[in-house]
Amino acid sequence: MKELSIIVPVFNEENSIEKFIIEVEKNIPAKCDYEIVFCMDPSTDDTENVLINCKEKYKNIRIIKLSRRFGQSLSIKAGLYNCNSNFMIIIDVDLQDPVSLIPQLYNKIKDSDYECIYARRLSRAGETVIRKTLVGIYYFLVNKFADNNLIIPPNVGECRIITKKFLDKLKESDRGDFIRGDAPFIGLNQSNIDFDREERQIGKSKYIIGSIKGAIIGLLNFSYLFLLVGIFGALLTFISGMMSLFFLMDIKYFLFFGIMTIIFMGFVIILYLKSVFNKISRNNDFIIDKIID
Secondary structure, X not given: OEXXXXXXXXXXXXXXXXXXXXXXXXXXXXXXXXXXXXXXOOOOOOHHHHHHHHHHHOOOEEEEEEOOOOOHHHHHXXXXXXXXXEEXXXXXXXXXXXXXXXXXXXXXXXXXXXXXXXXXXEEEOOOOHHHHHHHHHHHHHHHHOEXXXXXXXXXXXXXXXXXXXXXXXXXXXXXXXXXXXXHHHHOOOEEEEEEEEOOOOOOOOOOHHHHHHHHHHHHXXXXXXXXXXXXXXXXXXXXXXXXXXXXXXXXXXHHHHHHHHHHHHHHXXXXXXXXXXXXXXXXXXXXXXXXXX
16 A cells, blocks of 8 residues: 555646656655556547656656546546555646645645645636636635535635545545535545645646536535525516516516526526436446556
8 A cells, every 4th residue: 555646637738747747756755655646538649658658767657547538527536546545635737736735735634633635725826807706706606505514615626635534435425526525525624735826837727618517516516506596586487477467567577587487497407417317327437448557
């Protein structure tokens, strides 16, 4: 069993990989038996060959190649579910979450009673005011209407360290590909480390759609916001209908609210049915093509 596994999702990152490995080797705690597990969605650039070449050049590298593109969250879970270590760190390859977090996370969780320590961003360089505002609104909504008093920490991504015990609980209670929601749902003793996030230096983010998908999954699985908005729309339609009937108001208002409510409720029902279908059919799992160990 390894002491530490560093889980790194990659997709079209040929220019980032070796620089990342070099930085990791500089920051590994002394005498720590570690491995870097690259979890690769099949890429259209030379990412796979770069990884294979780096494996021959550097020690302790493992490559997990998925059968198709499953997205960042399921790539991470493929890595987590296929390692056997005391501790697991999740971190991106683009160095926006600095590799210097690795010893900080490891030293804080080792010999402590914490089961998960997440990295919280104090600042986010390179992001627009609009994006920061939308992210702030999202976390306000998902936490305001959260199920069972669940709180998903704002300004926190996937970067964190977890114990083997925490990983076992994650496997038991997996609610979909939204790790930042799964972690607070599990509970146990958690803490955080604060850092300033740098602007991405190499390439561009590959997970824009995945971020939107994760946000929707977070609202579906960890809050009742969609249901509340649907009920409010139905109530508004009922009130407008009664006013049209008893006060002879223009029927077009009733028709407008009615049609909008039907459309939205249909959308919500489809989303929930899709979520249930994914769980029943295990459609939110991943398929591994090969592991280069």
